[in-house]
Amino acid sequence: xxxxxEIGKILKETRQKKSLPIxxxxxxxxxxxxxxxxxxxxxxxxxxxNVYTPLFLRKYAAFLGLDSASLVASYKNFYTDKEEVALxxxxxxxxxxxxxxxxxxxxxxxxxxxxxxxxxxFLGLKLxxxxxxxxxxxxxxxxxxxxxxxxxxxxxxxELVLQSTDNVWMxxxxxxxxxxxxxxxxxxxxxxxxxDKIELWVGRAEALNFTINGKSIGNIGKGSIKKIQISRRGLxxxxxxxxxxxx
Numbered sequence: 001x002x003x004x005x006e007i008g009k010i011l012k013e014t015r016q017k018k019s020l021p022i023x024x025x026x027x028x029x030x031x032x033x034x035x036x037x038x039x040x041x042x043x044x045x046x047x048x049x050n051v052y053t054p055l056f057l058r059k060y061a062a063f064l065g066l067d068s069a070s071l072v073a074s075y076k077n078f079y080t081d082k083e084e085v086a087l088x089x090x091x092x093x094x095x096x097x098x099x100x101x102x103x104x105x106x107x108x109x110x111x112x113x114x115x116x117x118x119x120x121x122f123l124g125l126k127l128x129x130x131x132x133x134x135x136x137x138x139x140x141x142x143x144x145x146x147x148x149x150x151x152x153x154x155x156x157x158x159e160l161v162l163q164s165t166d167n168v169w170m171x172x173x174x175x176x177x178x179x180x181x182x183x184x185x186x187x188x189x190x191x192x193x194x195x196d197k198i199e200l201w202v203g204r205a206e207a208l209n210f211t212i213n214g215k216s217i218g219n220i221g222k223g224s225i226k227k228i229q230i231s232r233r234g235l236x237x238x239x240x241x242x243x244x245x246x247x
Contacts, residue, residue, distance in 0.1 A: 002074040004042035007057070010071070012040040014064045029063050031056060032182055035169070047183055048169045049203035050079055051224035149215040151245035152232040158194045160230060161211040163187075169203040184208075200228040210235075217243070 002010075015025070022033045038044040039060055044053045054072045061068035152158055162170075164184045172180040174194045184190060186207075192198060202208060205225045210217040212230060220228070220235070220242060227238050234244035 002071070003078050004045065004075060006042075007071050007075060008040045008042035010066065011060060011064065014066060015040070018064065020064075025060075025063065029059060031060055034183055036060065045079075047167050047203065049224040052169065052203050148245070149212050149217070150232070150234045150243060152213055154232070156213065158196070158198055158230060158232065159191070159213050160194075160198050161189065161191045163189045163209045163211075164207050165209070166204065166207040168207040170208075171201040173199040194230075196231070198230040200230075201226050202228065 015022075022036050025031065025036060026033050035044065035047065035056055038047050039053075039057060044056065048056065054075055057075060058068045058072050061071045162184065164186055166186045167183055169183045170180070171178065172190075172192060174192050175196050175198075179192060180190065202225050205221040205223060206219060208219065210220055212235070217235070221237065225237060229236050232245075235242045236244070
């Protein structure tokens with residue numbers, strides 16, 4: 001089984017043998033140069049997430065004339081095996097029979113009794129102190145609610161600002177037209193304005209902070225998320241509303 005670094009080495013060596021510059025590959029495949037470099041370095045998962053990386057790996061390997069199915073299978077098996085190892089670590093350990101000295105049980109009983117008595121005395125003192133304390137009236141403070149983001153009125157456009165805390169690949173559609181398909185670098189910021197709807201696919205949602213029409217939404221999820229939709233009625237992921245205007 002090959003790990004991502006080994007797969008990347010195969011891709012890079014094959015490209016170099018064919019004397020193919022990265023820019024030429026981009027022109028023929030539309031795979032962004034930094035994604036090609038990440039695939040060759042074995043770090044594509046950090047940019048694209050493990051959902052989208054196999055898609056780009058298959059396309060790039062096929063272009064180079066390699067066995068794309070085999071390389072994709074190796075990539076997926078590598079992360080599957082890592083998950084299985086993690087699960088094995090989390091399994092409960094098998095019971096071990098330990099023979100304890102006879103005096104252990106009585107000693108533990110005495111210790112537990114002392115602890116219980118201590119807590120009873122402690123709670124009694126606290127209760128007495130509470131009863132003797134003067135009653136205070138705590139003023140009720142009601143914070144003014146923030147204005148809702150949705151619905152967005154028809155006389156205003158839908159405005160989205162994305163700020164990244166790390167490198168994250170994403171695809172953005174504005175009113176049905178793709179306007180961005182690239183990696184937003186760490187600390188980067190992008191803004192879009194749409195008349196009807198904005199749709200997104202993101203590789204690492206936890207690295208993005210959303211601001212819609214001037215209202216900060218913050219982070220909306222984790223990992224690879226497809227079909228994030230922002231309309232005048234609200235924000236939803238696939239068919240589930242995350243934020244929605246009151247009916």
